[in-house]
Amino acid sequence: GNSVxxxxxxxxxxxxxxxxINCTYTATGYPSLFWYVQxxxxxxxxxxxxxxxxxxGSNKGFEATYRKETTSFHLEKxxxxxxxxxxxxxxxxxxxxxxxxxxxxxxxxxxxx
Amino acid sequence: xxxxxxNPRHKxxxxxxxxxxxxxxxxxxxxxxxYRQTLGQGPEFLTYFQNEAQLEKSRLLxxxxxxxxxxxxxxxxxxxxxxxxxxxxYLCASSLGTGNFNSPLHFGxxxxxxxx
Numbered sequence: 641g642n643s644v645x646x647x648x649x650x651x652x653x654x655x656x657x658x659x660x661i662n663c664t665y666t667a668t669g670y671p672s673l674f675w676y677v678q679x680x681x682x683x684x685x686x687x688x689x690x691x692x693x694x695x696x697g698s699n700k701g702f703e704a705t706y707r708k709e710t711t712s713f714h715l716e717k718x719x720x721x722x723x724x725x726x727x728x729x730x731x732x733x734x735x736x737x738x739x740x741x742x743x744x745x746x747x748x749x750x751x752x753x
Numbered sequence: 754x755x756x757x758x759x760n761p762r763h764k765x766x767x768x769x770x771x772x773x774x775x776x777x778x779x780x781x782x783x784x785x786x787x788y789r790q791t792l793g794q795g796p797e798f799l800t801y802f803q804n805e806a807q808l809e810k811s812r813l814l815x816x817x818x819x820x821x822x823x824x825x826x827x828x829x830x831x832x833x834x835x836x837x838x839x840x841x842x843y844l845c846a847s848s849l850g851t852g853n854f855n856s857p858l859h860f861g862x863x864x865x866x867x868x869x
Contacts, residue, residue, distance in 0.1 A: 644795075672855050674857060676860075682862065683757075683844070683860045683861055683862040683863060684796070684844070684846075684860040685860070686857040686858075686859075689855065689857060691855045729795050729796070731795075733855070738808075738809055739784055739786075739801060739803075739848065740786060740798045740801055740809065741786075741796075741798070741858055742798065743795030743796045743797075744795050745793070745794050745795045746793070746794070746795050
C-alpha cells in the first residue's frame with residue numbers, strides 16, 4: 641500500500657542554518673505530494689505541494705522537488721528562523737481515486753536564536 | 754473563509770462512556786475527512802465523506818466508531834464504549850470536490866479526547 645517515511649526528529653538548528661527534512665514515499669504511479677506544518681498549539685496547515693514529477697513546490701522560503709526516480713520529496717530552506725520551529729509532515733495522495741492523504745510520522749524542527 | 758471548526762476542543766470521559774464530536778467544514782467544501790493523531794505520530798485516516806455519502810472507512814475504524822454527515826454539511830464522529838486506547842486528538846478536514854483532485858485538505862484544530 642501507499643506510505644510515507646520521514647526522517648526522525650527532532651532536528652535542532654541555529655538561526656540562519658540550512659534545513660533539509662527527508663521524505664520518501666511508496667506508491668504506484670504518480671501520487672500528489674504535500675508538506676504540512678503544525679505550529680505549537682495550532683492545526684495542520686498546508687505548506688506546499690507538487691502534483692507531478694519534477695514539479696517544485698515553494699512557499700515562505702521552503703521548497704521541495706518531486707523526484708520520481710528516487711521517490712522523494714525532501715523539504716529545504718536556505719535560512720531558517722526561530723519562527724519556523726514546528727512539526728513538519730510529508731503526505732501523499734495516491735492515484736487510486738481516493739481523496740484521502742496519507743501522512744508520515746512528522747519531524748519536529750527546533751530553531752535556536 | 755472561516756476555516757474548519759471542531760467542537761469541543763477537549764473532552765475528558767470515563768472508560769465505557771459514549772462521546773460525540775462535531776465538525777463544521779469550510780462552507781463550499783463538499784469533502785470532509787476524519788483523522789486521528791496520537792502523540793509523536795502523523796494523522797491516521799479514519800473516514801471521509803463526499804457530500805452526505807461516506808465513501809471510505811479505514812480498518813482503524815472499529816464498530817464502536819460511527820461517523821455521519823446527514824445533510825452534507827457538518828459531520829459528527831461518535832465513539833461508543835470508549836477505551837483508554839481511544840485517547841488521541843481527533844482531526845477533521847475538508848476539501849473542494851469534483852474536478853479538484855489535487856485540492857489540499859484544510860484542517861481544524863482538533864478535539865483532544867482523554868479517556869480515564
